[in-house]
Every structure is written in structure tokens, then in C-alpha cells.
Amino acid sequence: MKPPPFEYARAASLEEALGLLETPGARVLAGGQSLMPLLNLRLARPSLVVDVGRLPGLDGIAADPDGGLRLGALVRHQQLLADPLAAERAPLLRQAVRHVGHVAIRNWGTLGGSLAHADPSAELATAAIALDAELRLLSRSGERGVRARDFFKGPFVTDLRDQELLTEVRVPARPTGESSAFLEVAPRQGDFAIVAVAALARVAERTLTGVTVAWSGAAPTPRLAAELGPSLEGMTLDGDDLERTCGEAGRRLSPPSDVTTSADYRRAALGVLAVRAIRAAAA
């Protein structure tokens, strides 16, 4: 189908964008790789499309003095994939974004757009939760920060208010010696993930410390595997303790069931994928 009628305005400045977003029924268009399909399918019917794609100053990846990373909301997926600073300070982002769509989609799709769209299978949402990233939300009435872990409220539902614009993602400094991996099961290359796991861990003498696991497909939104991480503290990579603990964590989940994938499949796949992701991070 074709998009329904709407008004269109390209914002030249952040101030102008925030003003336009006060219009009832306004919707932000950044890279368009999520909103355009929704418009074509007429699942979205905005009164006004506010194109922020050319706003200056929102497409940078910069070092935070404390060792973290600041990523503008308009950072494109292909830019994130190739960025050396992001690869050094938060390699999990690159490990996640390489699963997003295909090159044409990664050329235009943005970090902020992916997070604000909040697809339940979104790789970058899962990675942001694992990294404990903070999202900066700006409106005419002020700015606030929300942890990625508190941002996703349901499928395609977030803490973002109508008049707010997601402007920046801040990734805190990660512990020295931490490594990471991102694995997913998808029906085909570049398709939406059925399940995905982001793992962060430190490994010394085959022993895990500081394990953080986030997953998608485990619940209606990507989420932290809050009990699994701490339960792996001090665990050895030898033997099958890891398999048993991750398998049990998977079996305790109440994942969604849909026409292509049962909840049982997701429970089993998440347990296995968590083991593989932790072992890949440790390798």
C-alpha cells in the first residue's frame, strides 16, 4: 500500500523540531527504516511527520571523559558498524548492529530511531539494556535521562512522551577486561530475531565474573536477565555448570508464543543461546 496523507516538515534545528513535536499527532521521522513500513502498511497515521534526519550535531560518536561513549541519536547503523571508537569502548554495539537488516537499511536506519521504535526483537535495544545505557530525552519543557532498562514498556511502547525527542545515548565506561558477544536466531539473514542474547563478562583462569546477560524474545520487550547474571558469578567455564544454569534460566521464562515460534522453542533456544554467547564472549 501507500502511506496515508500527512503534513511534512523538515526541521532545520533542534528547537524547530521540538516546536513541531508539540503538534497533536506529530511523529518523528529519522532514517525511516521502521516508520516508513508502518506508513506504507497504514499502521501509523500521523497528522504531521517531523523529519529530523538532517538535524546537525546528532550524528556523532564521541568519547565521554569518564571512559564511556556518547552516541548521537542520528548515528546510522552502517556508521556504528565501522566506528573505531565504538568498537573500542562498546564492541557489543557493533556485534549487535551487524544483525540489523541489510546494507540498504543500515545505510539509513538510526540508533535513536531503532530505540524509539522499540520493536520487541530490536538488537540495539537488547544491547543498550545489557550495556546499561542511558537515553537522553529532550522536550521544550526540559531534558531527562532514562536508563534503557526502564525505557521499554511493551512492544512498540516506551517511556518517551509525545513531545520528546530522543537525542543521545550514553554508554557508561565498561570494566577493564570485559568482553562481549551478541548472538541471535532469525529465520534468515537480516530478518527479525526470534530470540537474541547479549552477553558481557570478564574471564580469568576459565572463571566468570561480572556477567551481564540481556535477551529479546524472553518477554514482551528486550530485558535484562536479572537473576542469570549474578548466578553465574565465579562459575567455571569447564564442565556443564554453565549449560545447566542457563538452561534452567531459560525454562523459568514466560516468553511470547506466536504463529511461527512457540514459547517452548524460545525457552529452549534462549538457554542454549545464553551459553553460546557467554562462551563466545569468553573465547
Added chain:
Amino acid sequence: MRVRLTVNGVRNEVEVEPRRLLADVLRHRLGCHGVHLACEQGACGACSVKVDGRLTLSCLMLAAQADGAQITTIEGLAGADGTLHPVQRAFNEEHGLQCGFCTPGFILAVTDLLERIPDPEEETIRRELSGNLCRCTGYTNIVKAVRTASRLMREVNGGAGRSAPTVPSPTEGGGRAT
């Protein structure tokens, strides 16, 4: 609203509704009938064009968003005298098409692939072209055509031997779990 688009080197200015897709403006207003539309949700790659040098799904971009851009469609690849682009020649020689519907999108995607990775392995070709669907399922000859196009383009460019990829490989450092 008025939108300025430079398409295959020709400057145009068209009056369009804000909701018009770039693909539809290229097809119906600017005569680029080689821009094919199938899924209209970014899943098939048939509408691939280049916007300011970037491979783009023209069904996922408003014409308004492309205002001021330089656009290349399949119509812009052959020379003015009809000499085919090396990728077009390779698809011809290797019979890299059956019904031909997906072909313009594939050819644009292959030119983009060979700019980034001049001499890709078969596995890389299959991964990098996974955003383009051929419902005749003629992938084997499409992969052959990419190998031939790679050779033709390296001959044209005077280069020999295997070149290093210029962007990180999406499968580098850990595979898929499927």
C-alpha cells in the same frame, strides 16, 4: 511541495504530495520504470537505488526526504551509447536473471557491494545480497554473475589480485547461532 531530485545526472523539480514514496516519484513522475516495487515494506530489495551514493530502498524513503539528492537508478548505469555497465554485462553473460523483475534492484545492490568489497567470496556475496529476493530463485547464476562482474570491474580498474574488504564484515568475530 516542491522537491528537487537529480536523477542519473538530470536535474528535475517536481510538485509532490508529502506522502509520496521516492520509488513512486521515480517511476510515475520521472519515467524510471526500472525502479520496481513489490513488497513496499523493505523486505525484497526490488526498489533499490542509490541516493547520494548510498544503496537505498526507495520504498522506505519519502521523495521529500530525498530533496536535493543525487539519485542513480538502473537507467543510469549503461553508457550514453548503450554500452552496458560491467555488472549488467555479467548478468547478461551468466544468465543472472529469469523473469527479470528483481534484476534492477540486484544490479544496484551488486554495484554497491563491489564498491565496498571488490572481490567477494561466495559466502560474502550471498550474505551481502540477502536483502534482495529473487522469486524465480535464480541465485546460483546471480552469484556467478557477481563473480564475473568482480573480474570485469577489476580488469577495467587495472587492478589484479584479491582486494581487502573496505568495511568490517558483518560476520567477523562470531557467527550466527542458527
